[in-house]
Amino acid sequence: MKKWFSKLEWSAFLTLLGVVALFSTAIAVTLIAPGYIDPSWQRPSSTYQVQMYEVSDPNVYFSTANPGRWGLQYVYHLKDGFTLMAFRESPLVRLLADPELEPYVTRLNDEELKLTTRVLLLRRPSESEEIRNLQNQLQMAWKQEHPEQEFPPHFDILELFDPEKKEAFALGETDGIVEHWIDNHFTIIGQKPTYTTSKGVIYVNNPKEYTVSESNYLGSKYWLYNENGEPIENLHELKSGKLGFLSRQELIQKGEDIYRVEGCWYCHTDQTRTLVQDTVLNGSSDFPAPPSSASEYIFQRVTFPGTRRIGPDLSRVGVKRPHRDWHISHFWSPKTESLGSIMPSFKHFFDNDPAGTLPHPYTIPNYRFEAIFHYLMTKGTRITPPTQAWWQGKDPIHTIDIIEGR
Amino acid sequence: MSQVSLYDDRPVKQMVYPAVVFLIVGMFIGIFISYNGFLKPDAFAGEYIHFGRVRPVHVSVVTLLWLLSANMGLLYFIVPRLCGVPLWSVKLATATNVIWWPTLILGAFSLPLGTNFGWEYAELPKTLMGGLLPIKILLAIAWVLFAINLFMTIVNRRHEQMYVSLWYVMGTLVWTTFTFIVGNFAVEWVPQGISRVNTSFFYVHNLVGLIFTPMGLAIAYYFIPKISGTPIHSHRLSMVGFWSIAFVYAWIGAHHMLHGPQSQWLQTTSIIFSMWLIVPVWTVVTNLLGTIKARWEMYSKSVPLRFLTMGVVFYLIVCLQGSLQALRNVNELISKTDWIIGHAHMSLLGTFTYFAMGGVYYVIPKIVQKPLWSEKMADWHFNFTLLGSVVMFVALWVGGFQQGLMWANWATGSSYAQFHENVSRIPFLATVSAMWWWWFARLIGGVFIFTGSFLFVLNVMNTIILPVENPERMQA
Numbered sequence: 001m002k003k004w005f006s007k008l009e010w011s012a013f014l015t016l017l018g019v020v021a022l023f024s025t026a027i028a029v030t031l032i033a034p035g036y037i038d039p040s041w042q043r044p045s046s047t048y049q050v051q052m053y054e055v056s057d058p059n060v061y062f063s064t065a066n067p068g069r070w071g072l073q074y075v076y077h078l079k080d081g082f083t084l085m086a087f088r089e090s091p092l093v094r095l096l097a098d099p100e101l102e103p104y105v106t107r108l109n110d111e112e113l114k115l116t117t118r119v120l121l122l123r124r125p126s127e128s129e130e131i132r133n134l135q136n137q138l139q140m141a142w143k144q145e146h147p148e149q150e151f152p153p154h155f156d157i158l159e160l161f162d163p164e165k166k167e168a169f170a171l172g173e174t175d176g177i178v179e180h181w182i183d184n185h186f187t188i189i190g191q192k193p194t195y196t197t198s199k200g201v202i203y204v205n206n207p208k209e210y211t212v213s214e215s216n217y218l219g220s221k222y223w224l225y226n227e228n229g230e231p232i233e234n235l236h237e238l239k240s241g242k243l244g245f246l247s248r249q250e251l252i253q254k255g256e257d258i259y260r261v262e263g264c265w266y267c268h269t270d271q272t273r274t275l276v277q278d279t280v281l282n283g284s285s286d287f288p289a290p291p292s293s294a295s296e297y298i299f300q301r302v303t304f305p306g307t308r309r310i311g312p313d314l315s316r317v318g319v320k321r322p323h324r325d326w327h328i329s330h331f332w333s334p335k336t337e338s339l340g341s342i343m344p345s346f347k348h349f350f351d352n353d354p355a356g357t358l359p360h361p362y363t364i365p366n367y368r369f370e371a372i373f374h375y376l377m378t379k380g381t382r383i384t385p386p387t388q389a390w391w392q393g394k395d396p397i398h399t400i401d402i403i404e405g406r
Numbered sequence: 407m408s409q410v411s412l413y414d415d416r417p418v419k420q421m422v423y424p425a426v427v428f429l430i431v432g433m434f435i436g437i438f439i440s441y442n443g444f445l446k447p448d449a450f451a452g453e454y455i456h457f458g459r460v461r462p463v464h465v466s467v468v469t470l471l472w473l474l475s476a477n478m479g480l481l482y483f484i485v486p487r488l489c490g491v492p493l494w495s496v497k498l499a500t501a502t503n504v505i506w507w508p509t510l511i512l513g514a515f516s517l518p519l520g521t522n523f524g525w526e527y528a529e530l531p532k533t534l535m536g537g538l539l540p541i542k543i544l545l546a547i548a549w550v551l552f553a554i555n556l557f558m559t560i561v562n563r564r565h566e567q568m569y570v571s572l573w574y575v576m577g578t579l580v581w582t583t584f585t586f587i588v589g590n591f592a593v594e595w596v597p598q599g600i601s602r603v604n605t606s607f608f609y610v611h612n613l614v615g616l617i618f619t620p621m622g623l624a625i626a627y628y629f630i631p632k633i634s635g636t637p638i639h640s641h642r643l644s645m646v647g648f649w650s651i652a653f654v655y656a657w658i659g660a661h662h663m664l665h666g667p668q669s670q671w672l673q674t675t676s677i678i679f680s681m682w683l684i685v686p687v688w689t690v691v692t693n694l695l696g697t698i699k700a701r702w703e704m705y706s707k708s709v710p711l712r713f714l715t716m717g718v719v720f721y722l723i724v725c726l727q728g729s730l731q732a733l734r735n736v737n738e739l740i741s742k743t744d745w746i747i748g749h750a751h752m753s754l755l756g757t758f759t760y761f762a763m764g765g766v767y768y769v770i771p772k773i774v775q776k777p778l779w780s781e782k783m784a785d786w787h788f789n790f791t792l793l794g795s796v797v798m799f800v801a802l803w804v805g806g807f808q809q810g811l812m813w814a815n816w817a818t819g820s821s822y823a824q825f826h827e828n829v830s831r832i833p834f835l836a837t838v839s840a841m842w843w844w845w846f847a848r849l850i851g852g853v854f855i856f857t858g859s860f861l862f863v864l865n866v867m868n869t870i871i872l873p874v875e876n877p878e879r880m881q882a
Contacts (some may be wrong), residue, residue, distance in 0.1 A: 022656070029675070034601070276817035281829060295599075297598070307662065338835060344458070
């Protein structure tokens with residue numbers, strides 16, 4: 001060591017010291033300090049965002065085994081004491097409940113939405129004279145109210161029952177992108193889950209028992225949703241076997257991985273910049289998109305703000321292009337779906353169609369498609385609760401006023 | 407002939423020979439993606455060869471397998487000669503290179519198989535073969551061994567005075583270690599979201615600013631006076647240039663995210679330091695061009711000096727661009743367009759690849775004790791490369807500027823209805839289609855550059871392999 005230092009003269013030593021000192025200051029100020037100075041770098045954008053990622057995503061499951069053939073199936077995993085559920089009548093939905101379960105039902109004229117974490121489910125009651133009479137009564141009443149309409153609608157009559165289980169599986173009712181949300185006029189009956197805030201909660205609306213039965217298609221056996229089938233016993237059964245369900249959390253993470261390894265981020269940016277052209281490009285026909293804020297990215301392991309925009313920006317794609325069918329056709333053949341696009345086709349997001357009898361040009365989207373789709377659908381849809389969303393003109397930072405120069 | 411006994415140049419050969427081959431491999435991939443990704447998208451379609459999977463291979467091959475490796479080889483040549491002692495340990499250097507090449511080759515060519523790490527310029531996978539091959543840790547180890555070797559050579563040096571190249575070498579050895587760890591490891595240690603983005607852009611900028619710049623300048627500062635046969639224009643200026651680089655570069659990574667989801671004060675800080683960048687750049691350029699000016703006639707006589715000189719010219723342009731692009735109103739127009747691609751190519755191709763090519767032309771005849779196989783071919787190499795570079799840069803700048811103007815056009819008017827009408831009239835994809843002929847010009851430029859580089863590799867390989875036909879030439 002002595003030899004080392006004696007030969008390393010003073011000026012060289014100062015050089016090294018100076019380089020390290022300057023470098024460390026720069027790191028302290030530009031890399032370490034900002035995370036502490038600017039809280040939005042680590043603070044969620046809303047309680048809706050947190051509940052979507054932490055409460056909803058891990059408990060919504062999507063079928064990834066051949067979903068293309070029979071349409072996508074998705075299922076809520078209801079947990080006692082955790083999942084909030086609402087059993088709510090609407091103009092075309094009527095609920096039957098025993099007196100014991102009546103407190104959990106929100107009738108048409110109730111002012112407050114009743115929520116509970118007790119695992120209850122809806123199912124279609126077995127055919128009976130009583131049910132037929134009720135259907136007739138409802139249709140007669142409807143005819144009196146709407147004399148101009150010739151045919152009354154068919155009313156959905158469901159009965160509420162207690163499966164007497166700690167967990168259950170229910171058919172999804174939303175679009176799978178934006179979940180049901182309520183921020184006022186609600187009460188929670190019984191135990192309140194830990195994530196409940198005064199600002200609002202995510203809930204599952206009218207969970208209908210998910211039951212399956214085995215079907216045959218060209219000699220192969222598949223499990224399919226069937227109202228008269230058998231209920232799912234546990235999570236293991238849902239995730240294994242022919243249905244191969246994955247949670248939305250798993251899909252979003254796989255989607256992020258796909259976005260990463262496919263190099264989507266070399267052509268697509270993921271940031272609406274604070275420039276008029278960006279808010280307009282990503283805006284709807286009526287409202288500009290709010291510029292991206294740091295808080296939107298905190299649930300991503302890798303963030304892809306991008307350096308080049310060869311394809312359109314994706315930071316608001318969940319609002320601009322919410323339709324699964326559009327994305328299926330587009331990933332299959334971008335050049336024919338978007339005129340002038342130079343995007344490569346992603347046929348490896350699709351499985352072969354064994355029969356070759358599908359009525360559309362693309363084959364069967366596989367789990368990779370579901371993953372990238374659900375990853376993309378997180379973009380722009382989770383900044384605020386849907387009731388205060390920018391696409392409804394309720395932009396918290398008033399982008400439109402800024403860009404119109406008010 | 408005493409030099410032969412003093413310096414063992416095997417480490418130089420181990421790094422430079424493969425690097426020049428990877429230069430044309432990387433450039434060929436570049437040509438492939440500019441055709442298959444842009445001019446005739448999906449002409450060759452498939453999971454493993456579409457643009458997103460192949461682009462990182464192009465970037466990794468030209469930046470790491472060619473440029474960084476060639477620069478390391480040149481430093482193995484320069485540092486012992488500036489210190490007047492042999493390399494500290496040739497065995498250690500050989501061991502370093504044995505780790506370096508397979509790790510980097512496997513890492514870079516695994517990318518199409520889906521191993522992309524996801525952060526720009528840090529695409530190499532962390533591990534391969536189910537974790538058995540820790541690519542990034544091996545690379546970090548190889549770099550540290552390389553640094554130890556050069557530092558020990560500097561410690562043992564015979565010449566008391568340290569020439570400016572040695573300062574840059576010491577700087578790059580320290581900075582690169584830091585920068586590499588930050589961009590490839592620390593990016594996963596900081597909180598998710600913009601903290602990671604900020605860390606990544608710190609790395610992206612410093613990969614160029616604190617790895618390739620000091621290495622390239624160490625090379626330019628050594629070879630320009632050597633070839634032109636004059637002392638450096640001003641030692642004082644070279645010190646100013648070095649210290650101001652040390653002061654400025656680490657602050658400006660955030661200018662890659664101007665107008666983005668990042669704190670305004672951080673953006674402003676990065677803009678201020680981007681302006682400061684003019685100081686090191688102008689001192690360095692003044693110094694190097696001042697040195698060449700003393701023997702200006704050498705420019706037409708020596709191909710390596712021509713590469714080094716044009717490298718300095720491009721360095722001036724690219725750094726001026728770099729500062730100006732950081733201004734908010736300029737950035738608004740050119741950011742996220744092809745201008746940026748042109749800018750990036752001018753720094754890594756126009757500047758540092760030119761420096762490295764100049765260095766390789768000088769070094770190869772010295773280490774093989776034979777004259778360059780063909781001076782004429784070297785002339786053509788320069789002509790093709792310069793022509794191709796200018797065509798490519800200009801095409802990307804003009805195209806990018808045009809696209810930026812088309813985007814800015816959406817913001818004309820005073821109401822959202824008008825803005826929206828603008829987007830309906832010129833939709834996004836129209837601004838992509840408008841780039842076709844510029845992309846065509848870029849491909850033409852690329853083919854020229856590739857042709858030149860092919861002559862370069864042919865020339866270098868023939869110099870190495872073929873026997874000297876006329877031994878008299880060596881004397882002349």
